[in-house]
Amino acid sequence: MKKAMIAMIEDNKIIRENIMKFIGFHEEFEVVLGVGSAESFFHEIKSNPKIQIDILLLDIGLPGISGLEALPQLLQWKPDLNVIVLSTYEEEDMILKALCSGACSYISKKASLSEIVEAIRIVLNGGSYMSPSIAREIINHLMGGRVSKASILSDRQKEILQKLVDGKSYQVISEELFISVETVRTHIKKMYKVLHVNNKTEAINMYMKGHIG
Structure with missing residues (x-):
C-alpha cells in the first residue's frame, strides 16, 4: 500500500x-x-x-x-x-x-x-x-447572517441581552433577575464570546439588525 x-x-x-x-x-x-x-x-x-x-x-x-x-x-x-x-x-x-x-x-x-x-x-x-x-x-x-446566533445563547444570556437592548444598567439587571452584578458581568462576557463581539454596542447592533432572536 x-x-x-x-x-x-x-x-x-x-x-x-x-x-x-x-x-x-x-x-x-x-x-x-x-x-x-x-x-x-x-x-x-x-x-x-x-x-x-x-x-x-x-x-x-x-x-x-x-x-x-x-x-x-x-x-x-x-x-x-x-x-x-x-x-x-x-x-x-x-x-x-x-x-x-x-x-x-x-x-x-x-x-x-x-x-x-x-x-x-x-x-x-x-x-x-x-x-x-x-x-x-x-x-x-x-445564509447571509440569517442563522440566528440566539440559538447558541443560553436563556439567561438572551434575557440579559434583551435588557441591555432596553437600556438597563448592570445594576438594574441584577436587581430584576435577583443575581449579583458580578454574575451579570460573567454572563455578558460569555455572550460576547459566543457572538464574536467586543462590547455592548456591537451586541445591541447585532440584535437590531435581526441577527439575534
Missing part, C-alpha cells in the same frame, strides 16, 4: 511533535516534514526538490510569513497540494480567507488527534473536512 506523505507547519513545537507522532502511528501515513515556519518549509523544499507531500497541515498564526500569506506560494509550488488549515482562529473572515486562498479543509485546534487523522483520510479520498464549529460559521455566512 502506497503511503500518503504528510507535512506540517506549526510553530508550537509540542503541538507539532504530538500531532506528527500520532499520525506516524498509522501505517497508511508517513510524516516527511515538520517545521515551525513557512520560511523553513520553503527552505526545505528548495533544498530537497524531490520531496513528495500529499497533505500539508498548516497553522495560520506563524512567525514571519503567516499561513494565509504562505498559501498562494504553497499552491504555486504544488497546485494539487491538499492544505488542511489547523488553527485556533475560528472567526468567519479568517476561515473564508483561508478557503478562498486554496485550503481544502479547516480544523479547529480544539479537535482531537483522532479527528485530525480522520480529516486527513477524508481529504485523501477527495473530500473536504470542517470542524463542526467551523462549519457553523460557514453556514452562517452562506
Whole structure:
C-alpha cells in the first residue's frame, strides 16, 4: 500500500511533535516534514526538490510569513497540494480567507488527534473536512447572517441581552433577575464570546439588525 506523505507547519513545537507522532502511528501515513515556519518549509523544499507531500497541515498564526500569506506560494509550488488549515482562529473572515486562498479543509485546534487523522483520510479520498464549529460559521455566512446566533445563547444570556437592548444598567439587571452584578458581568462576557463581539454596542447592533432572536 502506497503511503500518503504528510507535512506540517506549526510553530508550537509540542503541538507539532504530538500531532506528527500520532499520525506516524498509522501505517497508511508517513510524516516527511515538520517545521515551525513557512520560511523553513520553503527552505526545505528548495533544498530537497524531490520531496513528495500529499497533505500539508498548516497553522495560520506563524512567525514571519503567516499561513494565509504562505498559501498562494504553497499552491504555486504544488497546485494539487491538499492544505488542511489547523488553527485556533475560528472567526468567519479568517476561515473564508483561508478557503478562498486554496485550503481544502479547516480544523479547529480544539479537535482531537483522532479527528485530525480522520480529516486527513477524508481529504485523501477527495473530500473536504470542517470542524463542526467551523462549519457553523460557514453556514452562517452562506445564509447571509440569517442563522440566528440566539440559538447558541443560553436563556439567561438572551434575557440579559434583551435588557441591555432596553437600556438597563448592570445594576438594574441584577436587581430584576435577583443575581449579583458580578454574575451579570460573567454572563455578558460569555455572550460576547459566543457572538464574536467586543462590547455592548456591537451586541445591541447585532440584535437590531435581526441577527439575534
